[in-house]
Amino acid sequence: MKSCITCRIKTCEKIVEGNAKYCFSCENFPCPRLKNLDKRYRSKYGMSMIDNLKAIKSFGIIHFVRAEKQKWTCPECSEMLCVHNPQCLSCGYKWLEKLRMHPPGDPLL
Template sequence: MTRSGFCHECDQFPCARLKQLDKRYRNKYHSSLVGNLRDLKTMGPEAYMEREDIRCHCAGCGAVICIHSNVCQQCGLVLPGRI
């Protein structure tokens, strides 16, 4: 096993433990940890974080959106494709 900064840099990526966690997040929150790590590897950290900054803010009011919710807690906007 190789230790590194990101899971996608490991020679065992995606390991069984990460696959289990990914399955739970895909089923419950419609978010793929493995997919996100692959995007991070492909896009690079700067572009990935720019995308996530946009994705994690409400299009209506700009508030930060929790991954565990499909409604903006500030303005009540329902967020399609979440949960």
């Protein structure tokens, strides 16, 4: 589940080599690879990895995870939502549909 909410480009050599812990600590941030991934996630899953990374950079990972945890908790049944599934696995709540109807403002940025 952690991989659902934490940006990690597993194949990125900077991260594999330990030169950068998060994408934003890399001198190439945001690199074309990340931009592509970001674009895909924004259109497919309604989330932006670059925005997430900027939020982590500004507010720290603990704050980010706390906010994400709230964001990815089903309002209907309190189960964890997965970004890769457009609806709640336990009760069927269609969070992606709701998100598209009411795009959230971006209070973090």
